[in-house]
Amino acid sequence: MGVVTDIRDRTRASGPVAAVPGEAGRSRNAPASLFWRIFSLNAAGLVVAAALLLGPVTVSTPVLPAEALVVVAGLALLLAGNAVVLRLGLAPLARLGRAMAAADLLRPGARAVVAGPAETAELITTYNTMLDRLQSERAAGAARALSAQERERHRIARELHDEVGQTLTAVLLQLKRVADRVPGELREDVGQAQEATRAGLDEIRRIARRLRPGVLEELGLVSALRSLAAEFTTHGLTVRHQIPADLPALTEEAELVLYRVAQEGLTNTARHAGADRAEITLSPASYGVELVVRDNGKGVGDAPEGAGIGGMRERALLVGAELAVGPGPEGGTEIRLRVPAGAAGGR
Known part of the structure; x- marks a missing residue:
């Protein structure tokens, strides 16, 4: 007991x-x-x-x-x-x-x-x-993979700028010295070589800027998106933007996701949409910010989502954002990304 x-x-x-x-x-x-x-x-x-x-x-x-x-x-x-x-x-x-x-x-x-x-x-x-x-x-896993991808992008951009860019600059200077001494009948050919080298140098710098958005790190998201719209306003494509300066506080990861989604959306528009007009809109919302990229192209139709849209969805998951891809209000394609305020990198 x-x-x-x-x-x-x-x-x-x-x-x-x-x-x-x-x-x-x-x-x-x-x-x-x-x-x-x-x-x-x-x-x-x-x-x-x-x-x-x-x-x-x-x-x-x-x-x-x-x-x-x-x-x-x-x-x-x-x-x-x-x-x-x-x-x-x-x-x-x-x-x-x-x-x-x-x-x-x-x-x-x-x-x-x-x-x-x-x-x-x-x-x-x-x-x-x-x-x-x-x-x-x-x-x-996607966070680790995309982080490694960004580091590799930075490395390649740095090598393009420092190595290839400097080499082409040296070639351009050498061609300028040659152009001053060659006979008159060869100056046109040397001039064409100079123009081709200068165009290659500009292309290298453009690729380096896309790989490593230095303007995003130095001037912030608003300036980076405006610069991106100006960069794509070429070759028959007109990109308008509505990007206010007063936005809710966002982490560096969220700003990078917004920039990359806008960049991928405009890249798809330029390559596949057959559009002549596109628009970037970034606006504050009750939950944070909303990015909209739309065009007047042929739209996505019934085609399966490719690697570009899949990559955008992967990035959206990293900051708890919602991504929607579908037809726009007047046709074409609309990409809508909703990012919560203070979004952190990773879930």
Whole structure:
């Protein structure tokens, strides 16, 4: 008795014993399992049949038509009850299958509804937990990959500017000295070589600027987006911009995501849209800022999303932003990125 009393006292002192997840809590709150539903239905049907056979109902030999009718009706009721129970019990599995087929790690948020018998509800819960973990791991992996990509972009841009750019500058100076001493009939050829070298140098600098947005680091997001719009206003494409100077506070990661999405959107417009007008709009919103890039081109249609849009979705996930790509209000393509204020790099 002393031992039992001591155990009880310790139990009271330590508080109530926590229930094991999935045992007591599940038995009290979760619906009955599919097995017990079918078993209970069949057991009830057999009990009723046995009670009738032991009571007023008899089966003769040979079987009378009325007796056969009663047996067939009972069997039909039992089969119909089983069909209803199975249909209701397996419906959540069908919904889970559709949710699994439509799942996309680049579009987070959609989860299967937890419903149905205990086994089905547990399976759906496990699937949702697995999807959360996969999206978290994908976001972390994408953050590392994009960070490495940005470092590689900076390295290549620096080498293009410092190595190739300086080499072409030296060639251009050498050609200028040659042009002053060559005979008159060769000056035109040397002049063409100078122009070709100068064009190559300008192209190298343009590529370096795209790889490493120095204006973003030095002058900020607003100036970087305005410079980007001016850069793409060439070759028959006119880019207008509406970018106010007063924007909510954003992290460096969020500013880089906004810049890269705008850059990729304008690149797709210039290469694939067949448009002559594009527009960049950056505006404050209740949740943060919203970036809209639209054009008057041929639109995306039913074509599958390419690597460019996939890359934009990866970047949007890093700062908890929402990206939508679809037709614009007047045709063409519209890219809409909603970035929360104070967005941090990574989820």
